[in-house]
Amino acid sequence: MSTVASKQVSQLEDATVRFCGDSGDGMQLAGTQLTNTSALAGNDIATFPDFPAEIRAPRGTKAGVSGFQIHFSSTEIFTPGDTVDALVAMNPAALVTNLQDLREGGVLIVNKDAFDKKGLEQAGYTDDPTEDGSLTGKYKFHSIDMTKLTRLAVEEYGLSMKEADRCRNFFAMGLVFWLYDRSMEPTLRFIEAKFGKKPEIAGANTAALKAGYHYGETVEAMNTQYQVAPAKLGPGTYRNIMGNEALAWGLVAAATLSKKRLFLGAYPITPASDILHELAKHKHFNVLTFQAEDEIAAMTATIGAAFAGEMAVTASSGPGIALKGEGLGLAVMTELPMVIVNVQRGGPSTGLPTKTEQADLFQAIFGRNGECPMPVIAARSPGDCFDVAQEAWRIAVRFMTPVMLLTDGYIANGSEPWRVPPLAELTPVEVKHPPGHDPSQANGNGDANGDEFLPYARDERLARPWAIPGTPGLMHRIGGLEKADGTGNVSYDPINHQHMIDTRAKKTALVAEDIPLQELDGADTGDVLVLSWGGPYGACATAVHRMQRAGKAVSHCHLRYLNPFPKNLGEILGNFKTILIPELNLGQLRTLIRAEYLIDAVGLNKVQGKPFSVAEVVEKIESLLG
């Protein structure tokens, strides 16, 4: 078309785009599609889906606004971006709740058709912001009749008005794809796969997508197209991966490589359910998914599966973990290997189910009756979930212990490019079960040598043998009552109880001998050390890099192992004037660090259901540098 030639093309290092609209507007889908096409374009990416707990809050209300933010870049990035370069708002409520994150001069696209009297009222606007001139000077503002244009585009497919309107997100996608010079191909393939059996829906979505793209190409007001070059990622095959997906794959990989079947006991809970969904798809990997009647059953069935000799896992979120507490105690007492995943969300109680938080660290480490130690590790990014899942299983098996694996809603639903690991890079976990005696020998008890079997005998790591039912001669009973050392028989002996408590504590502490030393990003002495764990990794890494480029003596230390801590951590902390611990809680890691190392660490704490922005961390570091 004639106007195309007049368009400018602008090269960007990176861009942050946010789609927002009603929770029924398909914003998550729009975001996911932009993510995929950007990943395939070779950008580094980080995403942040943000949606309400209600499936369909009242239409047009602020409570019902759902958003999806994606940051794509030609350089390595760790966060979904602090401010937004382009905002697509499908209605007034979405505009009013998201506009503050759009940078001045950014691109603002709104669906003008949704700015009617009712829509404006629901958003609390007295004047129509699309007409009062308030947006025009400040942003590259495009007020587009998306509803009408979509209806026109899909007219030939004979859809009802409602069905036609549901294609609007594809129009918005098409427009943004043009704006950032993204290929429509992955989305066209998606439409074919998803709607191929309903040709009129597939056709209409395709038409809406292309109409949006051509609109951008044609309309003079959209005078600039942006390009973000591929990032220089290391060589390899890449894919886009979400945290829960990566976690599930990590579990499958761990089970497959250790030649175990994978048992997942789970009860649906946001934001952990996708782990159950993902694993349920992979039964051909010998995955058994057990959707239990409640969290308690999910936990205790997992204990049963561990006793059975399989790789046993349960996955939940904070409220569910609370219900599992007693079962976790039994898991510690019976010293069976298993992995407990907590995809943290905002608490307490039901809290903020769809929002992120890191306030379950104390629960993970201490949240059980009695002296009940358990190794705790945490993932730092979507792709890292894959590695951490395998590491959790490795520790569980080597030490015969339940292991708590923490992620959070931000990591679980976020996505990033993930380098597909060559299988040779994956380390199988070696699992041993003691052999029994010859089954033809009548009435025999005992191990292969005929010696008495001691279910609570211990190896150098203080791990007990994992003898599984079906093994002749090794019949034994375990349970929640205190065990006599060695035999595992019930014992109320005071000295034995002290010994067993000490032994379980020591066993957990010994994990520190079996994990890598803590590494540091930056110099090993300096003014400020940013100490982080879990989801804030990206914001902290970016903030510290920024400070380092500005010549500041700031380093970054990110913890994967939270119980026990790596054994060189104290030494690292001692080499910095100030330790800053940013956490999405009121200072749980900080309390642990203070208690363990008597260091007066400083906190940066936020509990707003949102991840840290880079700016927040930078600002705090700057204030500490003085």
Added chain:
Amino acid sequence: MAIEAPLPVLKPTDFASNQDVRWCPGCGDYSILAQMKKVLPTLGVPRENIVFISGIGCSSRFPYYMNTYGMHSIHGRAPAVASGLKTCRPDLQVWVITGDGDGLSIGGNHLMHCIRRNMDLNIVLFNNRIYGLTKGQYSPTSPLGKRTKSSPMGAIDNPLHPLSIAIGCEATFVARSIDTNIKHLADTLKRAAEHQGTAFVEVYQNCNVFNDGAWDYAKDKDTKADTTLELIHGKPMIFGKDRDKGIRLNGMNPEVVELGKGISEDDLLFHDEKSPEPTLAYLLSRMRYEDGFPEPIGVFRAIDAPRYDVAVNDQIDEAIEAKGPGDLEKLFRSGDTWTVE
């Protein structure tokens, strides 16, 4: 198995662990333990393939006394622990030992779901109508008005009836026996073990310390013939010391009738444990001594139905059949990927 070694012949004593049994002297649990040890050697299942899972309570100490695999788990959760175990290992014979408090109060939810899934588990519920291990509070099966430490003015909670619950959950095998009726108990446990699917057995068990005599009417040799009714598949429901009483259906309701005087055996209800509908079994589960009925013992219901533990493993086979065995490389590269040189 490639090697077909003959199974060693086991005796009841081979199933005794080396632990001292610590129930109160005179407890009904001893008898149940003895009958279990007597039955297991007759099943032809090696000890190492048998697992006892229990929760908390007096009855739940049971696994410690059996020389098999076992787990004394936490309160009420035995059916869930057993479900995880059985899902992974359908080859094992798994018993769940529970009580009226463990199974019907704190663990009611697990019991219900375990039964409806028809996991191949044998659940034995020791019903003593009291909390024994916590020293004498009323339980979910204690009768109304029961005076205990926690109900000094009498219990006001309407009691549950274990078999009615099990039948309501679509149990495929439901039976009742009595701790002191040792032959009947042994036969019932054997039937339960042989059933494919969840077998639910209620055992009337005397707690001679906190609720002594709760089942005397059903146990006393002078009264038991009139207060209990032994169910036999395909036979009319006759009871009484002189075998002169029976159960007849009057409309939807059972009634006790005397044989003779114009009523013959053919007028009575005939037991049908294989009836696909649970109506008869449920009706029998509602017959109570205090309402003037003999309480049925024996197998109420025994039908075949699909088992969860089989189906869940079948799905794995089907998935492998359809997609081939899991291939990590293929999984990782599924969907859209791109390559950086």
